[in-house]
Amino acid sequence: MIFKLTFEAIIGHCHRIFCHGDLLCGNGLIFNITFEMKRTILFFLTLFICHYCAIGQTNSRDLTIGKSTILHSKILQEDRKINIYLPDDYGENDTLTYPVVYVLDGGMDEDFFHIAGIVRFDTQPWIARFPNSIVVGIEGNTRRRDFTFEVPNIDFLEKEGFQKASFPTYGGSKKYMTFLKDELLPYIGKHYKTKAERTVIGESLAGLFSTELLLKQPDLFENYIIISPSLWWGQQELLKNTEKLLNANLRKNVRVYLGVPNKDEDLRMYRDAAAFYNILSNHKKIEVIFDYMPDELHSTVIHQAVYNAFRKLYPKTAYSK
Numbered sequence: 001m002i003f004k005l006t007f008e009a010i011i012g013h014c015h016r017i018f019c020h021g022d023l024l025c026g027n028g029l030i031f032n033i034t035f036e037m038k039r040t041i042l043f044f045l046t047l048f049i050c051h052y053c054a055i056g057q058t059n060s061r062d063l064t065i066g067k068s069t070i071l072h073s074k075i076l077q078e079d080r081k082i083n084i085y086l087p088d089d090y091g092e093n094d095t096l097t098y099p100v101v102y103v104l105d106g107g108m109d110e111d112f113f114h115i116a117g118i119v120r121f122d123t124q125p126w127i128a129r130f131p132n133s134i135v136v137g138i139e140g141n142t143r144r145r146d147f148t149f150e151v152p153n154i155d156f157l158e159k160e161g162f163q164k165a166s167f168p169t170y171g172g173s174k175k176y177m178t179f180l181k182d183e184l185l186p187y188i189g190k191h192y193k194t195k196a197e198r199t200v201i202g203e204s205l206a207g208l209f210s211t212e213l214l215l216k217q218p219d220l221f222e223n224y225i226i227i228s229p230s231l232w233w234g235q236q237e238l239l240k241n242t243e244k245l246l247n248a249n250l251r252k253n254v255r256v257y258l259g260v261p262n263k264d265e266d267l268r269m270y271r272d273a274a275a276f277y278n279i280l281s282n283h284k285k286i287e288v289i290f291d292y293m294p295d296e297l298h299s300t301v302i303h304q305a306v307y308n309a310f311r312k313l314y315p316k317t318a319y320s321k
Helices: 007-020 036-058 110-123 153-162 173-191 203-216 233-240 242-249 268-283 301-313
Strands: 022-024 029-030 067-072 078-085 099-105 132-137 194-203 223-227 254-261 287-295
Touching: 007 067, 022 132, 067 173, 078 110, 099 110, 110 132, 110 301, 132 173, 132 242, 173 194, 173 203, 194 203, 194 301, 203 223, 203 233, 203 242, 223 301, 233 242, 233 268, 242 268, 254 268, 268 287
Parallel strands: 099 132, 099 194, 194 223, 223 254, 254 287
Antiparallel strands: 022 029, 067 078, 078 132
């Protein structure tokens, strides 16, 4: 006779054997179990459980979406953790090259995971909004230092609702720009198969830094996704000098997405962003998109904005007519 037992049924029979000292068979007969028989049953039961667990372990594996590496920066004089997502079809030995999306707040507990997810979604073959891309996230907790430009003092902070003590270091954006240009971008280009097309994504203070990149080093990227930028820094110095800096530095065509959350949360930030958009829209070399999202707050806007940015910058999908 062949018996087909589930794991739960076997455990049930073992409970009866060891608690009651007998075994109830399917035909109603009851067999008494001796001590020696219990020892034999226990031995084979242990073997079965070990085999059962081994099968479960064999069928499981880690879920990996990317890799992390440490890049030592001579410019910043520190190590920086870089998180990297590679497309599924990425191969070391083929001839394909890929655009790169750079996430300024790109830590594991920042925006790397969800933005890499949006890129993966948009590049699935049944969507194909844009080509398969590499995502590079720059991790670090020094954003107030790295993303702000030099100012003579920070007296303006209290008017903006910040304590001076909350910015113990600041004004490092020039050095950070040099780090991107001379260290990070060349490193990614050397170690990965990249195309010249690059996108940068920044929100809040990272949006301020993305704006500074656009105005002072516009050749570094082709696409700028700027979300709820903190243009109030330095008493709106970047905003006041936008036209002058563009005329001095912009030599190629670029595309800019400017995403803004509900204006009732911070009317001044909305007005700054709108004024920035008006200047950009008058420049012949800039294709600019202004995206007002009344359902989003400064704290929630980045995910929806990045999704919208790719949808608006690349409006056609695999099944678009």
